[in-house]
Amino acid sequence: MIKRVLVTGGAGFIGSHIVADLCEKGYEPIVLDNFSNSSPKIIPVLEKICSKKLELVQIDIKDKEKLFNFFKSASVDAVIHLAAYKAVGESVEKPLKYYENNISGLVNLLLAMQEHKVKNFIFSSSATVYGDAKVVPIPENSPISAANPYGRTKLMSEEILKDTAFSDKDLSIIALRYFNPIGAHKSADIGELPSGIPNNLFPYIAQVALGKLPHLNVFGNDYDTPDGTCIRDYIHILDIASGHTAALEKIASGFKGFDVYNLGTGIGYSVLDIVNAFKKASGIDLPVKPAARRAGDVPRSCANPDKANKELNWKAKYNLEEMCKDGWAWYKKHPEGFV
Numbered sequence: 001m002i003k004r005v006l007v008t009g010g011a012g013f014i015g016s017h018i019v020a021d022l023c024e025k026g027y028e029p030i031v032l033d034n035f036s037n038s039s040p041k042i043i044p045v046l047e048k049i050c051s052k053k054l055e056l057v058q059i060d061i062k063d064k065e066k067l068f069n070f071f072k073s074a075s076v077d078a079v080i081h082l083a084a085y086k087a088v089g090e091s092v093e094k095p096l097k098y099y100e101n102n103i104s105g106l107v108n109l110l111l112a113m114q115e116h117k118v119k120n121f122i123f124s125s126s127a128t129v130y131g132d133a134k135v136v137p138i139p140e141n142s143p144i145s146a147a148n149p150y151g152r153t154k155l156m157s158e159e160i161l162k163d164t165a166f167s168d169k170d171l172s173i174i175a176l177r178y179f180n181p182i183g184a185h186k187s188a189d190i191g192e193l194p195s196g197i198p199n200n201l202f203p204y205i206a207q208v209a210l211g212k213l214p215h216l217n218v219f220g221n222d223y224d225t226p227d228g229t230c231i232r233d234y235i236h237i238l239d240i241a242s243g244h245t246a247a248l249e250k251i252a253s254g255f256k257g258f259d260v261y262n263l264g265t266g267i268g269y270s271v272l273d274i275v276n277a278f279k280k281a282s283g284i285d286l287p288v289k290p291a292a293r294r295a296g297d298v299p300r301s302c303a304n305p306d307k308a309n310k311e312l313n314w315k316a317k318y319n320l321e322e323m324c325k326d327g328w329a330w331y332k333k334h335p336e337g338f339v
Protein backbone atom coordinates (compact mmCIF):
# COMPACT_ATOMS: atom_id res chain seq x y z
CA MET A 1 0.00 0.00 0.00
CA ILE A 2 1.26 3.49 -0.83
CA LYS A 3 0.81 5.85 2.10
CA ARG A 4 3.97 7.87 2.78
CA VAL A 5 4.90 9.93 -0.27
CA LEU A 6 8.07 12.01 -0.42
CA VAL A 7 7.57 15.13 -2.55
CA THR A 8 10.90 16.67 -3.52
CA GLY A 9 10.39 20.34 -4.34
CA GLY A 10 7.26 20.08 -2.20
CA ALA A 11 7.37 23.76 -1.22
CA GLY A 12 7.30 24.99 -4.82
CA PHE A 13 4.37 25.97 -7.03
CA ILE A 14 3.61 22.52 -8.40
CA GLY A 15 4.86 20.63 -5.33
CA SER A 16 2.69 22.51 -2.84
CA HIS A 17 -0.45 21.79 -4.86
CA ILE A 18 0.51 18.11 -5.04
CA VAL A 19 1.03 18.05 -1.25
CA ALA A 20 -2.44 19.58 -0.73
CA ASP A 21 -3.98 17.01 -3.10
CA LEU A 22 -2.17 14.12 -1.38
CA CYS A 23 -3.48 15.25 2.02
CA GLU A 24 -7.00 15.56 0.67
CA LYS A 25 -6.82 12.00 -0.66
CA GLY A 26 -5.56 10.50 2.60
CA TYR A 27 -1.85 10.10 1.78
CA GLU A 28 0.91 11.19 4.14
CA PRO A 29 3.13 13.59 2.21
CA ILE A 30 6.66 14.41 3.34
CA VAL A 31 7.89 17.75 1.99
CA LEU A 32 11.55 17.82 0.94
CA ASP A 33 12.92 21.17 -0.21
CA ASN A 34 16.05 23.30 0.04
CA PHE A 35 13.98 26.48 -0.51
CA SER A 36 16.28 27.58 -3.34
CA ASN A 37 13.27 28.67 -5.38
CA SER A 38 10.53 28.66 -2.74
CA SER A 39 9.81 30.07 0.70
CA PRO A 40 9.64 28.23 4.04
CA LYS A 41 6.73 30.55 4.81
CA ILE A 42 4.53 28.33 2.65
CA ILE A 43 4.71 25.49 5.20
CA PRO A 44 2.28 26.88 7.83
CA VAL A 45 -0.06 27.92 5.00
CA LEU A 46 0.05 24.40 3.55
CA GLU A 47 -0.52 22.94 7.01
CA LYS A 48 -3.65 25.04 7.34
CA ILE A 49 -4.90 23.85 3.94
CA CYS A 50 -4.09 20.23 4.85
CA SER A 51 -5.45 20.63 8.42
CA LYS A 52 -2.42 18.84 9.79
CA LYS A 53 1.22 19.21 10.72
CA LEU A 54 3.49 18.32 7.80
CA GLU A 55 6.75 16.41 7.89
CA LEU A 56 9.39 18.73 6.47
CA VAL A 57 12.93 17.78 5.44
CA GLN A 58 15.23 20.61 4.48
CA ILE A 59 17.79 18.79 2.35
CA ASP A 60 19.49 19.63 -0.91
CA ILE A 61 19.28 16.55 -3.16
CA LYS A 62 22.87 17.22 -4.23
CA ASP A 63 23.86 16.28 -0.66
CA LYS A 64 24.03 12.51 -1.05
CA GLU A 65 24.99 11.79 2.54
CA LYS A 66 22.08 13.71 4.05
CA LEU A 67 19.70 12.17 1.51
CA PHE A 68 20.86 8.62 2.39
CA ASN A 69 20.54 9.37 6.11
CA PHE A 70 17.03 10.66 5.64
CA PHE A 71 15.93 7.51 3.76
CA LYS A 72 17.38 5.29 6.50
CA SER A 73 14.57 6.13 8.91
CA ALA A 74 11.86 7.71 6.76
CA SER A 75 9.89 4.63 5.56
CA VAL A 76 8.97 6.18 2.26
CA ASP A 77 6.52 4.24 0.04
CA ALA A 78 6.82 6.44 -3.07
CA VAL A 79 8.70 9.47 -4.33
CA ILE A 80 7.29 12.30 -6.45
CA HIS A 81 10.35 14.11 -7.76
CA LEU A 82 10.01 17.76 -8.73
CA ALA A 83 13.12 19.38 -7.22
CA ALA A 84 14.88 20.80 -10.30
CA TYR A 85 15.90 24.07 -11.89
CA LYS A 86 13.67 25.19 -14.74
CA ALA A 87 14.77 28.50 -16.26
CA VAL A 88 15.62 27.97 -19.92
CA GLY A 89 17.81 31.09 -20.34
CA GLU A 90 19.80 30.44 -17.16
CA SER A 91 20.39 26.84 -18.27
CA VAL A 92 22.12 28.11 -21.41
CA GLU A 93 24.40 30.35 -19.32
CA LYS A 94 25.04 27.85 -16.52
CA PRO A 95 24.61 24.36 -17.99
CA LEU A 96 26.68 22.64 -15.28
CA LYS A 97 24.47 24.09 -12.56
CA TYR A 98 21.55 22.42 -14.33
CA TYR A 99 23.31 19.09 -14.92
CA GLU A 100 24.55 18.98 -11.32
CA ASN A 101 21.17 19.70 -9.77
CA ASN A 102 18.77 18.05 -12.21
CA ILE A 103 20.88 15.02 -13.17
CA SER A 104 23.17 14.35 -10.17
CA GLY A 105 20.25 15.13 -7.86
CA LEU A 106 18.09 12.57 -9.64
CA VAL A 107 20.83 9.93 -9.54
CA ASN A 108 21.37 10.55 -5.80
CA LEU A 109 17.70 10.09 -5.18
CA LEU A 110 17.54 6.86 -7.20
CA LEU A 111 20.61 5.50 -5.37
CA ALA A 112 19.08 6.31 -1.98
CA MET A 113 15.84 4.62 -3.06
CA GLN A 114 17.77 1.56 -4.25
CA GLU A 115 19.64 1.33 -0.96
CA HIS A 116 16.41 1.48 1.02
CA LYS A 117 14.24 -0.56 -1.37
CA VAL A 118 11.81 2.20 -2.31
CA LYS A 119 10.27 1.06 -5.60
CA ASN A 120 7.76 3.69 -6.66
CA PHE A 121 8.71 6.89 -8.46
CA ILE A 122 6.91 9.68 -10.30
CA PHE A 123 8.96 12.15 -12.29
CA SER A 124 8.18 15.71 -13.25
CA SER A 125 8.97 15.97 -16.96
CA SER A 126 7.94 18.61 -19.47
CA ALA A 127 6.35 19.10 -22.86
CA THR A 128 9.63 20.82 -23.72
CA VAL A 129 10.92 17.33 -24.71
CA TYR A 130 8.71 17.42 -27.82
CA GLY A 131 10.46 20.48 -29.30
CA ASP A 132 8.72 21.66 -32.47
CA ALA A 133 6.45 18.63 -32.88
CA LYS A 134 5.19 17.69 -36.35
CA VAL A 135 1.92 16.22 -35.05
CA VAL A 136 -0.14 18.52 -32.79
CA PRO A 137 -1.99 17.59 -30.50
CA ILE A 138 1.16 15.72 -29.49
CA PRO A 139 1.01 12.05 -28.52
CA GLU A 140 3.59 10.52 -26.16
CA ASN A 141 5.24 8.52 -28.95
CA SER A 142 6.31 11.67 -30.81
CA PRO A 143 10.05 12.04 -31.40
CA ILE A 144 11.73 13.80 -28.50
CA SER A 145 14.57 16.32 -28.58
CA ALA A 146 15.91 19.27 -26.63
CA ALA A 147 16.90 22.78 -27.65
CA ASN A 148 18.67 23.86 -24.43
CA PRO A 149 20.39 22.36 -21.35
CA TYR A 150 17.21 22.56 -19.25
CA GLY A 151 15.29 20.53 -21.84
CA ARG A 152 18.21 18.14 -22.13
CA THR A 153 18.10 17.46 -18.37
CA LYS A 154 14.44 16.39 -18.76
CA LEU A 155 15.31 14.20 -21.73
CA MET A 156 18.31 12.63 -19.99
CA SER A 157 16.33 12.10 -16.80
CA GLU A 158 13.71 10.15 -18.72
CA GLU A 159 16.48 7.99 -20.25
CA ILE A 160 18.05 7.40 -16.83
CA LEU A 161 14.67 6.36 -15.44
CA LYS A 162 14.00 4.01 -18.36
CA ASP A 163 17.38 2.28 -17.86
CA THR A 164 16.84 2.08 -14.11
CA ALA A 165 13.37 0.57 -14.48
CA PHE A 166 14.78 -1.97 -16.97
CA SER A 167 17.47 -3.04 -14.48
CA ASP A 168 15.05 -3.82 -11.62
CA LYS A 169 11.74 -5.39 -12.54
CA ASP A 170 10.21 -4.41 -9.19
CA LEU A 171 10.43 -0.72 -9.99
CA SER A 172 7.37 1.32 -10.99
CA ILE A 173 8.35 4.61 -12.65
CA ILE A 174 6.04 7.10 -14.32
CA ALA A 175 7.19 10.32 -16.01
CA LEU A 176 4.55 13.01 -16.41
CA ARG A 177 5.11 15.53 -19.18
CA TYR A 178 3.48 18.76 -18.07
CA PHE A 179 2.20 21.25 -20.59
CA ASN A 180 1.67 24.81 -19.22
CA PRO A 181 0.47 24.83 -15.59
CA ILE A 182 -1.27 28.02 -14.44
CA GLY A 183 -3.97 28.90 -11.89
CA ALA A 184 -3.81 28.38 -8.15
CA HIS A 185 -5.41 26.57 -5.22
CA LYS A 186 -9.07 27.42 -4.52
CA SER A 187 -8.10 28.93 -1.14
CA ALA A 188 -6.03 31.54 -3.05
CA ASP A 189 -3.37 31.04 -0.37
CA ILE A 190 -0.82 29.07 -2.41
CA GLY A 191 0.24 29.76 -5.98
CA GLU A 192 3.18 30.52 -8.21
CA LEU A 193 5.81 32.74 -6.62
CA PRO A 194 8.07 34.15 -9.29
CA SER A 195 11.41 35.50 -8.11
CA GLY A 196 12.41 38.60 -10.06
CA ILE A 197 10.86 39.34 -13.43
CA PRO A 198 8.86 36.29 -14.52
CA ASN A 199 9.80 34.41 -17.68
CA ASN A 200 6.47 32.66 -18.08
CA LEU A 201 3.34 34.23 -19.51
CA PHE A 202 0.79 33.98 -16.69
CA PRO A 203 2.97 35.29 -13.85
CA TYR A 204 4.12 38.10 -16.14
CA ILE A 205 0.51 39.06 -16.92
CA ALA A 206 -0.28 39.03 -13.19
CA GLN A 207 2.61 41.41 -12.46
CA VAL A 208 1.31 43.78 -15.15
CA ALA A 209 -2.20 43.58 -13.67
CA LEU A 210 -0.74 44.38 -10.23
CA GLY A 211 0.94 47.44 -11.71
CA LYS A 212 4.45 46.11 -11.05
CA LEU A 213 5.34 45.88 -14.73
CA PRO A 214 4.19 48.43 -17.31
CA HIS A 215 2.90 46.14 -20.07
CA LEU A 216 3.05 42.63 -21.47
CA ASN A 217 5.42 42.04 -24.37
CA VAL A 218 3.79 39.63 -26.78
CA PHE A 219 6.66 37.65 -28.24
CA GLY A 220 5.94 37.37 -31.96
CA ASN A 221 2.74 38.10 -33.91
CA ASP A 222 3.64 36.52 -37.24
CA TYR A 223 3.56 32.82 -36.39
CA ASP A 224 1.53 30.51 -38.57
CA THR A 225 -1.40 30.47 -36.13
CA PRO A 226 -4.88 32.08 -36.40
CA ASP A 227 -3.90 35.31 -34.59
CA GLY A 228 -0.15 35.08 -35.24
CA THR A 229 0.80 34.41 -31.57
CA CYS A 230 2.03 31.09 -30.15
CA ILE A 231 -0.37 28.42 -29.01
CA ARG A 232 0.04 26.47 -25.76
CA ASP A 233 -1.94 23.96 -23.73
CA TYR A 234 -2.58 25.77 -20.44
CA ILE A 235 -3.70 23.48 -17.64
CA HIS A 236 -5.00 24.25 -14.14
CA ILE A 237 -2.45 23.45 -11.43
CA LEU A 238 -5.13 21.46 -9.59
CA ASP A 239 -5.44 19.18 -12.63
CA ILE A 240 -1.64 18.79 -12.72
CA ALA A 241 -1.74 17.83 -9.03
CA SER A 242 -4.49 15.25 -9.50
CA GLY A 243 -2.47 13.72 -12.37
CA HIS A 244 0.11 12.68 -9.76
CA THR A 245 -2.37 10.95 -7.48
CA ALA A 246 -3.80 9.24 -10.57
CA ALA A 247 -0.28 8.00 -11.39
CA LEU A 248 0.17 6.78 -7.80
CA GLU A 249 -3.07 4.84 -8.13
CA LYS A 250 -1.84 3.25 -11.34
CA ILE A 251 1.30 2.13 -9.50
CA ALA A 252 -0.75 0.88 -6.53
CA SER A 253 -2.87 -1.19 -8.92
CA GLY A 254 0.21 -3.18 -9.98
CA PHE A 255 1.94 -1.26 -12.78
CA LYS A 256 5.66 -2.13 -13.12
CA GLY A 257 8.29 -0.71 -15.46
CA PHE A 258 8.56 2.75 -17.01
CA ASP A 259 5.93 4.78 -18.80
CA VAL A 260 5.24 8.40 -19.77
CA TYR A 261 2.04 10.43 -19.85
CA ASN A 262 1.10 13.88 -21.07
CA LEU A 263 -0.67 16.11 -18.58
CA GLY A 264 -2.57 18.62 -20.69
CA THR A 265 -6.14 19.52 -21.61
CA GLY A 266 -5.81 18.93 -25.35
CA ILE A 267 -7.03 22.49 -26.01
CA GLY A 268 -4.65 25.11 -27.36
CA TYR A 269 -4.90 28.83 -26.64
CA SER A 270 -2.88 31.67 -28.13
CA VAL A 271 -1.09 34.37 -26.12
CA LEU A 272 -3.89 36.80 -27.06
CA ASP A 273 -6.54 34.28 -25.95
CA ILE A 274 -4.87 34.23 -22.53
CA VAL A 275 -4.71 38.03 -22.40
CA ASN A 276 -8.43 38.26 -23.20
CA ALA A 277 -9.42 35.53 -20.75
CA PHE A 278 -7.35 37.21 -18.04
CA LYS A 279 -8.96 40.61 -18.74
CA LYS A 280 -12.41 39.02 -18.45
CA ALA A 281 -11.58 37.16 -15.22
CA SER A 282 -9.94 40.15 -13.52
CA GLY A 283 -11.84 43.09 -14.99
CA ILE A 284 -8.45 44.73 -15.54
CA ASP A 285 -7.44 46.22 -18.86
CA LEU A 286 -4.03 44.84 -19.64
CA PRO A 287 -1.55 46.97 -21.61
CA VAL A 288 0.01 44.82 -24.32
CA LYS A 289 2.80 45.58 -26.80
CA PRO A 290 4.00 43.53 -29.73
CA ALA A 291 7.61 42.38 -29.35
CA ALA A 292 10.12 40.29 -31.26
CA ARG A 293 9.87 36.51 -31.22
CA ARG A 294 11.58 34.86 -28.23
CA ALA A 295 14.39 32.52 -29.22
CA GLY A 296 13.45 28.87 -28.87
CA ASP A 297 9.65 29.32 -28.84
CA VAL A 298 7.70 26.79 -30.89
CA PRO A 299 4.53 28.01 -32.67
CA ARG A 300 2.26 25.28 -31.30
CA SER A 301 2.38 22.99 -28.33
CA CYS A 302 -0.72 21.12 -27.30
CA ALA A 303 -1.11 17.71 -25.67
CA ASN A 304 -2.93 14.69 -26.90
CA PRO A 305 -4.11 13.63 -23.42
CA ASP A 306 -5.84 10.38 -24.55
CA LYS A 307 -3.27 8.04 -22.98
CA ALA A 308 -3.54 9.66 -19.53
CA ASN A 309 -7.33 9.88 -19.88
CA LYS A 310 -7.55 6.14 -20.53
CA GLU A 311 -4.69 4.57 -18.60
CA LEU A 312 -4.55 6.89 -15.59
CA ASN A 313 -8.29 7.37 -15.50
CA TRP A 314 -7.54 11.09 -15.27
CA LYS A 315 -8.89 14.07 -17.16
CA ALA A 316 -8.30 17.80 -16.78
CA LYS A 317 -11.54 19.29 -15.50
CA TYR A 318 -10.95 23.04 -15.22
CA ASN A 319 -11.43 25.45 -18.12
CA LEU A 320 -9.46 28.57 -19.04
CA GLU A 321 -11.89 30.87 -17.24
CA GLU A 322 -11.29 29.03 -13.95
CA MET A 323 -7.52 28.94 -14.50
CA CYS A 324 -7.49 32.74 -14.89
CA LYS A 325 -9.95 33.37 -12.06
CA ASP A 326 -8.08 31.17 -9.56
CA GLY A 327 -4.62 32.34 -10.65
CA TRP A 328 -5.60 35.99 -10.36
CA ALA A 329 -7.30 35.44 -6.97
CA TRP A 330 -3.94 34.25 -5.58
CA TYR A 331 -1.92 37.18 -6.94
CA LYS A 332 -4.55 39.68 -5.83
CA LYS A 333 -4.68 38.28 -2.29
CA HIS A 334 -0.89 37.89 -1.97
CA PRO A 335 0.75 40.50 -4.22
CA GLU A 336 4.03 40.14 -2.33
CA GLY A 337 3.87 36.35 -2.01
CA PHE A 338 4.25 34.78 1.43
CA VAL A 339 4.98 37.66 3.81
Ligand code: UD1
Binds near residue numbers: 086199220231295297
Ligand atom coordinates in the same frame (compact mmCIF):
# COMPACT_ATOMS: atom_id res chain seq x y z
C1 UD1 B 1 8.53 27.73 -21.03
C2 UD1 B 1 9.83 27.10 -21.48
C3 UD1 B 1 9.72 25.59 -21.28
C4 UD1 B 1 9.47 25.30 -19.81
C5 UD1 B 1 8.22 26.05 -19.34
C6 UD1 B 1 8.04 25.93 -17.84
C7 UD1 B 1 10.85 28.49 -23.20
C8 UD1 B 1 11.13 28.64 -24.65
N1 UD1 B 1 10.09 27.46 -22.87
O1 UD1 B 1 7.45 27.19 -21.77
O2 UD1 B 1 10.91 24.98 -21.71
O3 UD1 B 1 9.26 23.92 -19.64
O4 UD1 B 1 8.33 27.44 -19.66
O5 UD1 B 1 8.93 26.70 -17.11
O6 UD1 B 1 11.28 29.29 -22.40
N2 UD1 B 1 5.06 34.95 -23.79
C9 UD1 B 1 4.90 36.27 -24.15
N3 UD1 B 1 5.34 37.23 -23.29
C10 UD1 B 1 5.93 36.95 -22.08
C11 UD1 B 1 6.07 35.58 -21.70
C12 UD1 B 1 5.64 34.61 -22.58
O7 UD1 B 1 4.39 36.57 -25.23
O8 UD1 B 1 6.32 37.87 -21.36
C13 UD1 B 1 4.57 33.90 -24.69
C14 UD1 B 1 5.68 32.97 -25.16
O9 UD1 B 1 6.30 33.45 -26.30
C15 UD1 B 1 4.87 31.67 -25.41
C16 UD1 B 1 3.72 31.73 -24.41
O10 UD1 B 1 3.65 33.10 -24.00
O11 UD1 B 1 4.33 31.71 -26.69
C17 UD1 B 1 3.94 30.85 -23.19
O12 UD1 B 1 5.22 31.14 -22.64
P1 UD1 B 1 5.72 30.53 -21.27
O13 UD1 B 1 4.71 30.76 -20.21
O14 UD1 B 1 7.10 31.04 -21.03
O15 UD1 B 1 5.73 28.96 -21.52
P2 UD1 B 1 6.51 28.09 -22.64
O16 UD1 B 1 7.29 28.91 -23.54
O17 UD1 B 1 5.50 27.21 -23.28
